[in-house]
Amino acid sequence: MPPYGGEWPAALTGVPGAWLAARQQASAWVASTQQPSISQIHLDRSLPPFLFLSTYHSGFAPPRLVLLTPSFVTTARDEYAAAMDEEYDVVVLGTGLTECILSGLLSVDGKKVLHMDRNDYYGGESASLNLTQLYQKFRNSPPPENLQLGRDRDYAVDLTPKFIMASGELTKILVHTDVTRYLEFKQIAGSHVYRDGRIAKVPSNESEAIRSSLMGLFEKRRARNFFLYIQGWKEDDPSTHQGFDASTQTMKELYTKFGLEAGTQDFIGHAMALWLDDDYLNRPAKPTMDRISLYAQSMARYGKSPYLYPLYGLGELPQAFARLSAIYGGTYMLDKKIDSINVDPETGKFTGVTSDGETVKAKQVIGDPSYFGAGQEPGAEGRIRVVETGKVVRAICILKHPIPGTDNADSCQIIIPQNQVGRKNDIYIAAVSSAHNVAAKDVYIAIVSTIVETSVPEREILPGLQLLGNVVDKFVSIIPIYEPTSTGQDDNIFITRSMDATTHFETLCDDVAQVYERVTGRPLELKKKEPAAEEEGA
Incomplete structure (x- = not known):
């Protein structure tokens, strides 16, 4: 049981040494509520007692505070060092949704999994950011007070906009792994299409x-x-x-x-x-x-629409699968810089990962393209492991009203077919709001995106931006899309694909199934798992 009652943070469930991310969220919470500051926590120093905020809240109840003691910190530090000395079946790099699903599935299979991320938060491309994190990422400044956007902790803004098909592959994976017990979903209010200069609802029934x-x-x-x-x-x-x-x-x-x-x-x-x-x-x-x-x-x-969405944002999905992995013995380490991915010079096969001067041995590695030279020159071995296949332009827009023409929907998807605006690729709008616990009251988050076709990407999403009405603020990014150059079966280095421009998770689930089969040598079968012996409050 956790010290002094309460519940373990998700980052601590069977994963000693990976609690730095929870500390960061705790610090953010303290800052947003004007509470006394938390002592900075590092693995290399003696620590006083401190308050710790659970990173996992599932949407069913508010987060709870836990008091940890210096003795626990010492134990965590020792177990962290021990974890780096062990040998693993699989090392997973990056905590994007694809990587977390694979980590969870392999842990359920009985594989010994070490999951690492250079960031001090879960999610990678599929992370959800609070208001301060959003402005820091795109502006390197705090949110402007004059915009009156409300409390920082009310926000969970997705970096990659996607909805879950109610009968799609991700739903099947969620159900068959029982990860649904960690999440709560809300239906997206409507699906719309742009035609002949106006927005029309896609019919949901015969009437x-x-x-x-x-x-x-x-x-x-x-x-x-x-x-x-x-x-x-x-x-x-x-x-x-x-x-x-x-x-x-x-x-x-x-x-x-x-x-x-x-x-x-x-x-x-x-x-x-x-x-x-x-x-x-x-x-x-x-x-x-x-x-x-x-x-x-x-x-x-x-009814209404075919889409579901998790309360508190898409960032809840990788965290839920991370917890699944932890329950089945997976080890998580966040805020871990990866120095090198090591291969045997004679066989060319993967042997381990070096982080902060320490090397972990493993038989296989799975990771997102950013760990394998995405956007960089070939490494020392001269091999190009990932290639760019295109770019996506996205504009995260903050609104204080529903999107006009959607019957005041608290959420929706709007598709602008390419023929309607003289393009090769469609433009997508995904909108959510405070109804999904991702924004302050009466604030809406609309994300406009498309595949880049020209040298002026922001101009390409103008047809979508013009449908939104008054935009309080917007954050534009151009994101490269990468794919691996090989299957990974020759060197035991298995690289996932970048999150693509689709508005659903079907292609991501295809990637999960393909990587799983290459790693294990057998197809993914979605059987209902036997429950693990999860402790109360874990």
Whole structure:
């Protein structure tokens, strides 16, 4: 049990030596509530007793304070040193969502996992920042008082905007790993599409479809026949195919078969199948049909929209999977600079990781591209391990009103199909608010993003920014997207892909499944896990 009752911080659950991140959050909490300052905590000095804030709060209850003693700190320091002397099955670098899911799955499998991050917080690209962190990251200054944005601790602003498909792969992983017990979700209020200069809601039921302005009367009848075909199509029953071969004939041919207009094709392909561009039109129809079915199943699950969102922001997701890993014996170390990733000079295979002059031995390593030379020249071995495949431009916007044209929705997704604004790639808007515990009361966070096509990226998202109304403040970033150059099976170095421009987690889950199979040699099977012996309050 924790000293003096209370609960362990998540960073301490089975992970001695990794509590620096919790200290940082505790310090931020103290600063935001004008409480007395916390003593700075370091592993190399004797410490007085101090207050410690739990990093894990799950959304069900406010965080609780824990009092730790010098004896605990000494024990943690000793166990930290011991952890660096051990040999692991897998070292995981970076605490982005992909890495944390893999860490959790491998720990459940019984692998001995060490998870390290150079940052003193969880999340990597999928982190959620409070107001001070947001302004420090983009402006290197505190939030302006004249904007009256409210309390720092009310904010959890996502760096990467994504929503969870209610029937998608991430939902299945959350359920089958029982990570849902650490999280609470809220439905996104609506899914919208931009067409002919205005925003229209994607229908969530038959009555909305009848009233929708997206299609005329006769087009609605043709679209209904199309959706009935998708709903009734069965791969192993040729009688449902109506003479159409979905594995060889293109999606363009299927649209033509039902006589659908170009605007309807835009709405289906981009707002429902969620393709980023029109390349899918000339590919076999089956993948698009599967995507439409997933959207329809997700919509039918809860109504209103197919999307879910975790309270307190997307940064809760990697933390929840980190806790899963810790419960099954995984060791976490944050604020750990990685000096080198070591390979045997003769075999070329991974042997371990050096951090702060100490080397940890392991059989395999998994990590995000930033640990393997992303944006840098080739290393000493002369090997290029990751390549840039594109860039995403994102604008995080703070509003004090709902987005106009969304029926005052407290949250929504808006897709601007590329054909509507003369682009190759769609523009996306993801909006959440205080209803999701990510902003102060009556404050909305809208993130506009797209794949960069020109030398002036910020100009490319103007069609999205113009839909938002008055913007109190905005933070623009251009993010490179990286992919590994090899599978990792020849050297036991397995690199994940960057978070892409999609608005959902399906491609991320594909990456999880592929890396898992390469690491373990077997496909990922989402079976309900047996509960671990988790202590009360862990």
